Amino acid sequence: MPIGGIQKTSLIDYPNGLSTVLFFKGCNFKCPYCHNAELISFDGEALNEEEILKELSRRSHLIDAVVLSGGESLLSDNLLSLTTKIRSMGYKIKLDTNGSNPDALKEMIEHGLLDYVAMDVKAPLEKYHQVTGVEVDLAAIQKSIDLIVENIREYEFRTTVCHELLDKDDLIKIAYWIKGAKKFVIQNFRDGQNVLAGKHQLTPYTKEELISIQNEIKPWFNEVIVRL
Ligand code: SF4
Numbered sequence: 019m020p021i022g023g024i025q026k027t028s029l030i031d032y033p034n035g036l037s038t039v040l041f042f043k044g045c046n047f048k049c050p051y052c053h054n055a056e057l058i059s060f061d062g063e064a065l066n067e068e069e070i071l072k073e074l075s076r077r078s079h080l081i082d083a084v085v086l087s088g089g090e091s092l093l094s095d096n097l098l099s100l101t102t103k104i105r106s107m108g109y110k111i112k113l114d115t116n117g118s119n120p121d122a123l124k125e126m127i128e129h130g131l132l133d134y135v136a137m138d139v140k141a142p143l144e145k146y147h148q149v150t151g152v153e154v155d156l157a158a159i160q161k162s163i164d165l166i167v168e169n170i171r172e173y174e175f176r177t178t179v180c181h182e183l184l185d186k187d188d189l190i191k192i193a194y195w196i197k198g199a200k201k202f203v204i205q206n207f208r209d210g211q212n213v214l215a216g217k218h219q220l221t222p223y224t225k226e227e228l229i230s231i232q233n234e235i236k237p238w239f240n241e242v243i244v245r246l
Pocket residue numbers: 045046047048049051052053054055058088089090116138
């Protein structure tokens with residue numbers, strides 16, 4: 019699966035470090051709030067992978083980590099070999115994933131390639147289909163959650179929220195489901211031109227609403243973060 023975009027320097031995508039973000043093309047979900055709507059399609063122009071590797075090699079003394087984002091990078095046939103090459107340059111690796119491919123996740127874990135994993139937990143089980151826009155193998159989602167909790171030292175589970183898709187009870191249900199995890203991030207929806215559902219179709223929560231939910235679920239995690 020090709021790389022559709024690159025952000026050469028990011029201050030916010032790897033915790034406490036500078037990172038380069040690679041956006042893989044193609045995703046098996048169709049979340050209405052997706053900001054990378056142009057990357058959901060598996061078709062279209064891709065960047066030259068050899069050029070990207072050369073660029074990463076040139077900048078390895080400047081940047082701490084590479085973030086595998088998308089789209090859904092775990093659907094990529096050559097992710098393991100690509101990540102191995104990136105790792106050999108000395109980079110830390112962060113994976114952003116929707117959790118739908120636990121076999122590929124396991125392979126990356128077994129090769130010791132992941133320093134940080136951020137997995138989206140999209141909805142309570144009964145609403146997964148509605149929030150992702152597709153039929154989802156819920157056993158696969160659970161398997162990914164378990165793999166991360168058992169094997170990854172630094173990780174976060176995160177849920178994007180807008181009023182049209184998730185209400186407060188849904189968020190409490192998600193939090194209860196993954197209770198005991200190290201870090202849970204509630205990520206507010208941000209509107210924009212590239213949102214899959216279209217601009218002005220979805221409504222973010224207010225800061226006060228999110229902080230009130232944060233306070234309610236705090237005892238269940240080491241850390242609960244609200245990203246506005
Ligand atoms: S938000 Fe993530 S999982 Fe959902 S469609 Fe976009 S890239 Fe795929």
